[in-house]
Amino acid sequence: MPRRSKRNHRDERPTITVYADASLEGFGFWSPEVKRGFYGDLPDETLSDDINFMEYYAVVNAISWASKRLNPGEHLRVYTDSKNTVDKFNGGRAGSEYDGLAGAVGNLVDEARILISVKHIPRSENTIADRLSRGNPDLDYIRNLKPDLEIYRYNVSRQ
Secondary structure, three states, X not given: OXXXXXXXXXXXXXXXXXXXXXXXXXXXXXXXXXXXXXXEOOOOOOXXXXXXXXXXXXXXXHHHHHHOOOOOOOXXXXXXXXXXXXXXXXXXXXOHHHHHHXXXXXXXXXXXXXXXXXXXOOXXXXXXXXXXXXXXXXXXXXXXXXXXXXXXXXXHHHO
């Protein structure tokens, strides 16, 4: 699991907030502060029916993107509607299939010297990330919800 600072940062005001979600078709995330949203494909090696892994993968990609936009010591908060993913990031047990992603997050956090927290929100409050996670997201619908949001396809290999 990601390494954490000894400082209690879970209740601190974050520098950047990101909302993340996944579906059986893809993943998506967006940041209200940066006014950007992303949607992407799931990796080929993912089990097509393991939504918990996909939700975790969405949060990892959100952290990867945001870690490049923060200065050392700044705080990233990621919201997800997956309690399973929140538990894994907050000290819960994850299976060996998560080892590679967990190690990557730990390295990102250590290299960027940032603080992260992952919190749960109800699905009803994660509408934009949910829509972005669809294989062919309805961009007009999303733009009606958030007109100032710039939306891009997220290419994992280039991040």
